[in-house]
Amino acid sequence: MTHELLDRALIEEATKKSGLIWVRGGGLPAHPGPGDEVPTRPLWHVWADGAAFLIGDGPGEQPLPGLADGGDAVVTVRSKDKGGRLVSWSARVTELTAGTPEWEAAVGELKGKRLNAPDGEAMPERWARECRLVRLEPTGATAGLPDGSLAQRPVPTSATTRQEIPAALPRLLLKRRKRR
Template identity: 40%
Template structure:
């Protein structure tokens, strides 16, 4: 597959996606929302543990594996490799990408302060396709991808709550 064909395939599958799964430096894949800006794909990554999407270490990664899921989340459309480039805050390219991301953001709060917050607390990262498609329709990797859930401070509740009246042991007949 030539580089132009790969770019066309990537553009086709990215139009169908609302989010992608990113994997870098051998780490666990993380979901990320993105926006298409002039043939590249821009991701907002939180830098300081703030309110944006947490993608720790992505700004320092040289390359990233991008997995595009199909609408039923159990399938994949494609997987491709991209290089990561950080946009300099305040530059013309950063402003263009930030405006596009701002319109794509579905649950934004404090719209009037959003761009200023992104300049100080987040990185705008450009994912540029290298032309390497690792998985496409008809040629998927068959290795199992099941992983154990990440650790969490959440615990179970303990014993069941007290009920005031007896619970019905049988379901009532419908007719």
């Protein structure tokens, strides 16, 4: 009983303090193999009422792949300051219906954490029309830390962060230094 309470406290405190959680839906094992179809994704969230709440699957919002109502998920929480893995826990996925008291309370919490929203005060109405609100409730099971690296290939995207530098750039930079 004491072990379960300590696990629950660790899950709550770590998830509350972390800005992102890594979520893999579909009830896959805690340590995935190379053939897993559903990727682990970093998702922003809010911790309230003993669960993590996520909003997504709408235009301009984060994707929530593999998080089906009544399904399972594995959540990995990282340290906010060092970025290392603190705890991995199993969760039960529940999709909330727009307009219910629980949905309203969760949206009130999420609204304050949503950065760069294009529609400001109209955001909750857009979420009700176009998005899914998901609750990840811990089932009590935590996974042990892995022996090796769980590094995965990034999700394919058309975005690029690095391109080759133009051939003339080093000469241009050296000229500027000489002038000074």
